[in-house]
Amino acid sequence: MLKRNDARADKSNFVGKTVPRENARRLSQGRGRYVDDIAFRNLAHVAFVRSPHAHARILSIDTQAARAVPGVIDVITGQDIRSMCQPWVGVLGHFPGLKSAEQYPLAVDVARWHGEPVAVVLAESRALAEDGADLIEVEWEALPSVVDPETALESDAHVIHPELGDNLAFRLDLEKGEVDAAFASAAHIAEGTFHFGRHTGLTLEPRSIVADFDPALRQLTVHHSTQTPFQMQDVFARHFGLEEGSVRVIAPDVGGSFGLKLHVYGEEMAACALSIRHGRPVKFIADRLEAFQTDIHARDHRVKARMAVSAEGEILAMEVDDLTGIGPFSVYPRTSAVEGNQAIRLMGGPYRMPSYRGRLQVVFQNKTPMCQYRAVGHPVACAVTEGLVDQAAHALGIDPLEMRRRNVVTQDMYPHTSPTGYVFERLSHEECHARLAEMMNYERLRREQAEARERGVYRGIGFATFIEITNPGPAFYGVGGARISAQDGCVMKMEPSGDIRVMVSVTEQGQGTETIMAQIAATHLGVPLERVRVYTGDTQTSPYGGATWASRGAGIGGVAVMKTAEALKENLLTVAATILQAQPGELDISAGAVVSRASGEERMPLSELGRIAYFRPDTLPAGFHAELTAARHYVPQGYPFAFTNGVQASHLEVDIETGQVRLLDHWVVEDCGRIINPLLVDEQIRGGVVQGLGGALFEECLYSPEGQLLCGTMADYLTPMAAEMPDIHVGHVETPTETSPLGAKGVGEAGTAAAPAAVMNAINDALSPFGASVSRMPFTPERVLRALGKV
């Protein structure tokens, strides 16, 4: 569609242009440099002994035989590690009442989920470490387990942390407007219970770390597959009693993250502890089974909800009760309250709905810990809201797209505050709906659907309007006491060649952040894109900042880069004016050269400026100092977040005899504000949609009633694959945010936020002739058949 070299043809403006990802060629040719690819001298490896029980007391651990294996260096149990590391507790001050228990890298005395590490073996190779782990005998006393969140709060439920009193980690009640009156006066009440199965992030590159402690300098260098090097630098420093400046975290190439590579995991902490103890580099690369057992899981909600609507289809109120199971701990340092908090606050978000009551209960259970994963809370809120909207529309005989048009917050209402307190600067629901109807040829699709039904073919069309939280400011974590930076920084220098080097605190995991930063720098400096190089992910050389999460890279990091480019340009023009004996205002930079602002005529290439400034400053006036490096920081102000919005639609076919769902087409119209790189925005949307479709149709971390994780391989845990995916058509509306000079909001999670809701509504639309519906994700063939009463 877009030509590859478009951007290079226009030598000055790269913002808004499709530019291929700079690192795509390198990575696809196998020249990536992931943690596991880096060679270290004297490297040691760890393997873990894990709990085979969901909940059990450790009576004894016999490490004798393991220690005797040639090549085994050390064996550490939970009791041993207590003196090697400060424990942590996953709570934050802005979630009042949130509780969790103290955690060490290894379970101490009691293991609380199937797969929790209880001992670690350090050896000369991973295979030898596994041989050692094999020989460790743990004597267990099985304890009753809490598996289903529904049972966690029952009076006879086993309390997972007796010192906390009960299994309720967090509770939140929200109320606004006249909820009871709205339900009393409603023409119709839509009602349902929605289940969201557990799934997980499944990064192509698993969690990886090499911790390398130098005892002479008391310096810990950590190569880590992480989204957040600075957060981890702080964590390692505090929990191992090191100076912050003595910890260096380097994130080399990172193969996907999706939110799971910013939490604190016992395995990584144990690797650091062992490196400090032995003074040699220690590697941990999670294998796929370990990933399923210990990478954070996502979702696990049961939501009971109802919606009051008037006879005209106006949404009057919603009442929501969300119960979510987070495993045995709230995850450190971001907590496991964020997902539920966002889920109940995002309910009804696109609509004018005046009244709302929400209740959230976050409970402990004996499963893998649950925490933030791509589109935190969004798919839950979106599916519940959109599911009820469809039910109401159906009951009132209103077309589902029309029902949404009647209820969205309209252009004249901004800035608008939702009943849960979210403030929207300016969204574009009406334009997005109009664009979608046109793109999908809605009327024709409905006609075809009716014709197909005549032939016994059951197709469905489902919509989901969404909002997405992006560009979070300090309200997200900082105010709660977390040492997680809300600002990002950039350092930019011009080298003698005229080339530009950009160091920025946001990080790259394959989404193209570095390319976007280069586009912004090149545009605001006026240099060709290929003259710009971007470096990220090293706490020793990057400016300090929050890095990459919650769709903040472009919207926050991008502004830091833009401001730095402007500052550096001003510096360079001052130097140029001095050399050329002109006024800075008469000059400009374009295509890598200083030009006359009025005529555009080239006055001097930047390489000449660099030559004079670096090597012949003696030719410049006395007292003049050329500033060839600039630095700026940026934090969003004014609004706590920048919301984006959009709408998705799914078209699919249900085989009513087998329950199999075949995806035919998927459409997204989204508004992420100013688009910096259309190709990368579309990739983010498509990738996000696929992850959403995975949760809706395939992916589920299945457990036995006793809490045994049943899927430990990619053969049991079904991820969406290309053959099952529909064409995903993406359209855009651009409403730049005025809170930032760049106008860009985030786009990383929008696809995931609404895809499951669109699919659910489409399945239910297809099943409507049978009066059947589904609301338990993933929508497996068996669940569809059950809804149809066939099994």
Place this chain on the structure above:
Amino acid sequence: MKAAPFDYVRVSCFEEMQEIFAAHGDDAQVIAGGQSLIPAMAMRMARPSVLLDIAGLPGLSGIEDTGDAIRIGAMARYVDLRESALLATHVPLIRDAVALIAHEAIRSRGTIGGNLAHADPASEMPAVVQALDARIDIRGPEGQRSVPAAEFFLGTYAVDLAPGEIIVSVTVPKAPAGRLSGIQEFVRRSGDYASAGGAFVLDVENGRIAAARLACFGVCDRAVLAEQAAATLVGQELAALDPEPAVKALASEIEPTADLHNGPATKRHLIGVLTKRLLADMVSRSGKAHG
């Protein structure tokens, strides 16, 4: 995920193999394509102390015409089955089955012998060889023997192989004139093991079904022949075939077992739907072939 320590021996004759089995007993294990064994070893669920590579044994490879049958060497890979002109002509059901197995990388390593010995209940080939009334040729310390496929599969991952015995080949009778065969399966994603599948053979004489063999996979603890269902088809006129009695008989004669994603009731339902669809498909293909 690193295998426990093991030795590797590539044997070149049966005597050598027998010596190793005699010395190591159950701790020695044959490796063929490695597509099931290696993952199990990586997870330390399989822990052979000696891995016996049989690729060098005489007579285990190749696909040959023995007159009224085709003899398939145990080490024939899925891709070899797919490319074989002999099979395409005489037993097309095998080629059709290969298309449903896993993905290309696995098809270019996995072998028919390894597949049958592994006996995954959701695997295609154990059903195919039963539908085709093939014989499994076995060699062990007591010499050679040959077992009808329908008697070879004893349960999930359990087959009629004594310690020290291996599959050397599979002998498949050539299809007689008038044979219709077909295979279908329901999968969550392309390439997955089947949630329910069927490999059917109908022998038609003068427009009537003279014999039927319906093998189901992914439904029970092993691939099974549905004999009562097959009996309801015999004698029926092909062009007016009524599948309902077969579906009914099937539902009562099989004992479905759950997999991770489907309960027994779902399996029973799905195999009924599949039976109807596969029979209809076979009838319609035969109509096209003749008309």
